[in-house]
Amino acid sequence: MNMLPLTSSEWAPGEWVEIGELEAIPRRGSRVVKTARGDIAVFRTQDDKVFALEDRCPHRGGPLSQGIVQGDSVTCPLHNWEIGLADGRARGADHGCARRIMVKLEHGRVSLAWADLMETAS
Amino acid sequence: MKQRLVVVGNGMAAGRVLEEMLEKAPDAYQITILGAEPRVNYNRIMLSPVLSGEKTYEDILIHDQDWYARHGIALLPRRKAVKIDRAARQVHAEDGTILPYDKLLIATGSNPIMLPVPGADLPGVLGYRDLDDVNAMLKAAEAGGAAVVIGGGLLGLEAAAGLKARGMDVTVLHLMPTLMERQLDPAAGYLLQKAIEARGIRVITRANTHAILGEDKVRAVRLDDGSELPADIVVMAVGIRPNAQLAKEAGLDVGRGLKVDDTTRTSDPDIFAVGECVEHRGICYGLVAPLYEMAKVTAAHLINPCDDAYTGSVTSTKLKVTGIDLFSAGDFNEAKDREEIVLRDAARGVYKRLVIKDDRIIGCVLYGDTEDGSWFFQLLREGTPINDLRETLIFGRGYAGGAPLDPMAAVAALPDDAEICGCNGVCKSKIVSAIAEKGLTDLDQVRAHTKASASCGSCTGLVEKLLTLTLGDGYKPATVKAMCGCTDLGHDDVRRLIVAKNLRSIPAVMQELEWKTSCGCAKCRPALNYYLIATWPGEYVDDMQSRFINERVHANIQKDGTYSVVPRMWGGVTTAAELRAIADVADKFNIPTVKVTGGQRIDLLGVKKEDLPAVWADLNAAGMVSGHAYGKALRTVKTCVGTEWCRFGTQDSTGLGIKLEKFSWGSWTPAKVKLGVSGCPRNCAEATVKDFGVICVESGYELHVAGAAGLHVKATQLLCKVETEAEVLEYFGALMQAYREQARYLDRIHSWVDRVGLANVQAQIVTDAEKRQALYLRFLKAQSFAQSDPWAERVNGAEAHEFTAMADLRMPKMDVKEMA
Numbered sequence: 001m002n003m004l005p006l007t008s009s010e011w012a013p014g015e016w017v018e019i020g021e022l023e024a025i026p027r028r029g030s031r032v033v034k035t036a037r038g039d040i041a042v043f044r045t046q047d048d049k050v051f052a053l054e055d056r057c058p059h060r061g062g063p064l065s066q067g068i069v070q071g072d073s074v075t076c077p078l079h080n081w082e083i084g085l086a087d088g089r090a091r092g093a094d095h096g097c098a099r100r101i102m103v104k105l106e107h108g109r110v111s112l113a114w115a116d117l118m119e120t121a122s
Numbered sequence: 123m124k125q126r127l128v129v130v131g132n133g134m135a136a137g138r139v140l141e142e143m144l145e146k147a148p149d150a151y152q153i154t155i156l157g158a159e160p161r162v163n164y165n166r167i168m169l170s171p172v173l174s175g176e177k178t179y180e181d182i183l184i185h186d187q188d189w190y191a192r193h194g195i196a197l198l199p200r201r202k203a204v205k206i207d208r209a210a211r212q213v214h215a216e217d218g219t220i221l222p223y224d225k226l227l228i229a230t231g232s233n234p235i236m237l238p239v240p241g242a243d244l245p246g247v248l249g250y251r252d253l254d255d256v257n258a259m260l261k262a263a264e265a266g267g268a269a270v271v272i273g274g275g276l277l278g279l280e281a282a283a284g285l286k287a288r289g290m291d292v293t294v295l296h297l298m299p300t301l302m303e304r305q306l307d308p309a310a311g312y313l314l315q316k317a318i319e320a321r322g323i324r325v326i327t328r329a330n331t332h333a334i335l336g337e338d339k340v341r342a343v344r345l346d347d348g349s350e351l352p353a354d355i356v357v358m359a360v361g362i363r364p365n366a367q368l369a370k371e372a373g374l375d376v377g378r379g380l381k382v383d384d385t386t387r388t389s390d391p392d393i394f395a396v397g398e399c400v401e402h403r404g405i406c407y408g409l410v411a412p413l414y415e416m417a418k419v420t421a422a423h424l425i426n427p428c429d430d431a432y433t434g435s436v437t438s439t440k441l442k443v444t445g446i447d448l449f450s451a452g453d454f455n456e457a458k459d460r461e462e463i464v465l466r467d468a469a470r471g472v473y474k475r476l477v478i479k480d481d482r483i484i485g486c487v488l489y490g491d492t493e494d495g496s497w498f499f500q501l502l503r504e505g506t507p508i509n510d511l512r513e514t515l516i517f518g519r520g521y522a523g524g525a526p527l528d529p530m531a532a533v534a535a536l537p538d539d540a541e542i543c544g545c546n547g548v549c550k551s552k553i554v555s556a557i558a559e560k561g562l563t564d565l566d567q568v569r570a571h572t573k574a575s576a577s578c579g580s581c582t583g584l585v586e587k588l589l590t591l592t593l594g595d596g597y598k599p600a601t602v603k604a605m606c607g608c609t610d611l612g613h614d615d616v617r618r619l620i621v622a623k624n625l626r627s628i629p630a631v632m633q634e635l636e637w638k639t640s641c642g643c644a645k646c647r648p649a650l651n652y653y654l655i656a657t658w659p660g661e662y663v664d665d666m667q668s669r670f671i672n673e674r675v676h677a678n679i680q681k682d683g684t685y686s687v688v689p690r691m692w693g694g695v696t697t698a699a700e701l702r703a704i705a706d707v708a709d710k711f712n713i714p715t716v717k718v719t720g721g722q723r724i725d726l727l728g729v730k731k732e733d734l735p736a737v738w739a740d741l742n743a744a745g746m747v748s749g750h751a752y753g754k755a756l757r758t759v760k761t762c763v764g765t766e767w768c769r770f771g772t773q774d775s776t777g778l779g780i781k782l783e784k785f786s787w788g789s790w791t792p793a794k795v796k797l798g799v800s801g802c803p804r805n806c807a808e809a810t811v812k813d814f815g816v817i818c819v820e821s822g823y824e825l826h827v828a829g830a831a832g833l834h835v836k837a838t839q840l841l842c843k844v845e846t847e848a849e850v851l852e853y854f855g856a857l858m859q860a861y862r863e864q865a866r867y868l869d870r871i872h873s874w875v876d877r878v879g880l881a882n883v884q885a886q887i888v889t890d891a892e893k894r895q896a897l898y899l900r901f902l903k904a905q906s907f908a909q910s911d912p913w914a915e916r917v918n919g920a921e922a923h924e925f926t927a928m929a930d931l932r933m934p935k936m937d938v939k940e941m942a
């Protein structure tokens with residue numbers, strides 16, 4: 001089944017899709033962006049860096065957007081795996097990786113890389 | 123004939139371009155400057171010292187009249203350019219002057235942003251940009267009175283400090299929770315606020331200006347919460363906007379600022395631009411260092427087309443308020459895979475933080491000791507690998523065996539009258555002098571002589587540190603288990619120090635107790651958030667980002683990311699109307715599972731996060747509130763039917779259970795708290811495996827504590843027996859408060875009682891009536907702030923961002939147009 005009328009031109013995706021203002025995301029917090037391929041978690045760190053990961057923990061699919069953000073990692077709300085925001089990788093003894101989505105922050109506005117959004121969810 | 127260069131704007135950037143040009147090719151152009159200000163070029167960044175009285179206008183001149191004459195430059199002050207006619211290559215000034223050009227340089231700087239609130243145009247509302255603004259402020263200051271500065275950034279704070287130095291009564295309003303949040307992290311912002319307040323300036327954060335009041339001049343500022351601050355002047359320093367209007371009207375390419383390429387040319391090759399009016403590679407600058415780098419390139423290209431290119435700058439910030447040392451540099455935004463090195467010295471009020479990526483410094487915040495700022499900035503700009511320096515880097519360039527971090531510092535820095543033992547009201551000096559005068563050498567002796575640490579024991583760590591400080595290396599305190607990797611202090615020490623040092627925010631705790639990380643971790647932040655709530659009821663602002671998701675959204679997360687909702691069912695009693703409302707909600711929101719819990723109430727499982735507020739609204743409408751099934755808080759009060767129906771009942775156990783639940787719901791506690799009330803010793807409500815249980819008997823009520831039936835089954839211990847319901851409530855309130863004040867985060871009542879001993883708890887709650895009363899009253903006070911239904915707050919819009927997606931990129935037609 002093809003689930004992808006997403007390239008339709010009236011939607012006019014450039015390389016980047018703007019999703020809103022940096023200020024819409026709480027510091028040390030996260031917001032969800034809905035896509036046809038599932039939710040994306042967009043994180044903002046204490047010092048205003050922005051990262052995006054597929055909203056699924058590599059352990060058992062927990063919604064990472066609901067975790068506690070510390071430094072540049074997030075603690076999954078279900079069983080406390082700690083996932084690096086920059087690389088999506090589990091830290092410490094745990095192994096696994098959440099898919100990354102490239103983010104651009106310009107003039108206080110946040111955009112996601114279209115190519116990464118189009119990639120099929122694992 | 124010489125080429126004609128016309129310069130629009132006579133500010134710092136234009137001045138620097140001219141200097142660069144005159145040095146290399148003094149005769150390249152015949153130069154004319156149009157300047158809107160009625161004066162020569164001066165050092166704008168030194169306006170703050172002029173305002174505060176540390177400098178005069180003469181001190182800050184860059185080019186005097188003589189300079190222009192010497193170089194044959196025609197300066198036309200008080201003449202604003204109003205039009206650029208590119209076809210005719212002419213600039214028109216406000217007074218009708220028309221200047222033809224071969225090359226044009228635009229250097230119009232930027233304008234202060236004026237908030238578009240009602241009253242913003244009243245006389246007495248000023249920006250902070252030029253000498254005229256400073257003169258207006260000085261005039262107002264002469265009359266004394268009150269000044270309100272809107273904006274707690276660099277400019278706002280400099281204006282505030284200057285006005286204060288001139289004798290005004292100054293308040294700074296800042297929208298964000300911490301000052302200068304663009305340049306500083308919360309720790310440095312906290313120190314800065316302390317320093318600003320120490321000079322008598324009032325700082326109000328999270329302040330949203332609603333309107334400026336006054337008839338023919340400003341009188342006051344009104345905030346969104348309705349409060350009013352009297353003001354004789356208002357200084358708006360909320361930001362700057364590149365001044366590119368003139369260029370835009372001339373048809374040049376303008377984004378946020380006037381766009382230039384790497385040669386600083388605009389979209390018209392004969393027109394250059396430089397300074398704050400410019401947008402280069404998407405960035406507009408607001409500091410002089412980058413403008414000077416730009417000016418060099420502009421000058422080179424004005425003289426001759428060449429290869430010089432401006433490729434952007436890394437900037438650093440320093441606040442110019444005498445006595446406050448603060449430095450920040452680096453772009454924290456685009457970094458990935460970074461680490462940090464943090465140094466805090468609470469006694470000296472020092473905070474230093476380096477952000478490292480790929481073995482190089484990419485960001486730097488220094489507070490209190492900025493001596494190494496330029497060195498760090500150089501390492502940052504040059505991308506020097508720091509691997510070899512790493513261990514000692516944070517101590518700075520002059521490092522010579524730098525002092526190791528000292529876990530005793532926080533205790534050493536306590537004032538003499540800081541209360542160490544809360545239970546017995548013993549202060550630091552009393553303990554220290556007892557140790558010295560009576561020759562005490564161990565903890566038991568201190569307990570015997572001062573009573574400190576003799577009750578709940580939560581100050582033991584502190585007393586031991588005082589022993590070490592007084593006796594030196596001779597005394598070895600027992601090692602305290604650190605709260606987490608971010609600190610060497612244990613939970614009890616942190617709790618006591620929050621009180622003793624009067625710490626009222628997470629950044630304050632982290633700074634004063636010398637946290638080793640900049641923003642803590644998932645272990646310490648929820649604990650600190652709880653300790654602060656419990657210590658400063660009604661005042662501390664709950665930090666949602668330091669709470670586990672369940673407490674942040676007031677529902678329990680499930681394994682599939684949906685939530686469960688458990689409304690309170692007071693004492694396990696419900697009505698047909700409540701049940702009907704629950705059934706309606708289940709139908710309306712397609713809730714897959716409705717289950718009776720082990721705690722005598724009903725759980726709605728599988729609710730979508732975005733539906734939560736609507737579900738709660740319906741439950742609220744039927745009179746139900748949050749059951750806190752998700753919280754470190756009061757959970758259920760399980761009851762049996764009691765005298766109301768049961769043939770063995772001795773008291774109204776159901777009614778008492780409801781009273782206890784209504785009395786104590788909403789309170790935040792170190793861990794969850796469960797109650798049971800049984801009408802007779804048959805104990806159908808399982809009261810003897812609860813945190814607090816009541817067994818009713820003919821002659822009154824047996825109060826039991828410290829039970830649990832979870833991971834470890836623990837039977838309760840008898841606390842005491844009382845005769846009336848009123849006593850049950852008072853004893854229970856006192857117990858709750860003692861537990862809230864003394865237990866470590868995540869310890870249930872039984873862990874706390876096991877640690878301090880039942881006798882100790884009985885001494886506080888049962889034998890000492892005065893102490894019981896005091897604890898009970900403190901609980902009542904805390905409850906007065908706690909008992910507001912969190913569901914209703916969210917139905918009314920609180921934390922709305924939690925329940926909506928930031929963006930929805932699903933195509934609307936996705937639903938219908940799936941292709942097979």
Ligand code: SRM
Pocket residue numbers: 678679680686688717718719720721722723724725751757758796811812829830831832833834870
């Ligand atoms: C819903 C419920 C099971 C049920 O369907 O009956 C339940 C469900 C959960 N319990 Fe429980 N417990 C429930 C009654 C109990 C009871 C019985 C009781 O309260 O009388 C106990 C033993 C009594 C006790 O606590 O001493 C109980 C002992 C635990 C424990 C072990 C606590 C301990 O200190 O040993 C945990 C784990 C924890 O809290 O860390 C836990 C944790 C949980 C969590 C919160 C697990 C989690 O972290 O997600 C479950 C949440 C499900 C949800 O979303 O609602 N639950 N849990 C019960 C809700 C009661 C209510 O109305 O609020």
Ligand SMILES: Cc1cc2nc3c(=O)[nH]c(=O)nc-3n(C[C@H](O)[C@H](O)[C@H](O)COP(=O)(O)OP(=O)(O)OC[C@H]3O[C@@H](n4cnc5c(N)ncnc54)[C@H](O)[C@@H]3O)c2cc1C
Pocket residue numbers: 130131132133134135136156157158159166167168169170201202203204229230231232250251252277280365368396397398399407408409410411413440442
């Ligand atoms: C109070 C204060 C403190 C500061 N402190 C610091 C600091 O500590 N460190 C730091 O790096 N930076 C600081 N700055 C910022 C710094 O002053 C600016 O970055 C710098 O002055 C910008 O230079 P510029 O030439 O682009 O603009 P400006 O210096 O503002 O010059 C622009 C000039 O153009 C004139 N003009 C505008 N439109 C027209 C027109 N149509 N026709 C004719 N003339 C026109 C204006 O009147 C103005 O004189 C501070 C600024 C202020 C106001």
Ligand code: SF4
Pocket residue numbers: none
């Ligand atoms: S016993 Fe409690 S924690 Fe365990 S599965 Fe059942 S509800 Fe979940």
Ligand code: FES
Pocket residue numbers: 057058059060061062076077078079080081
């Ligand atoms: S699903 Fe994330 S830790 Fe288990």
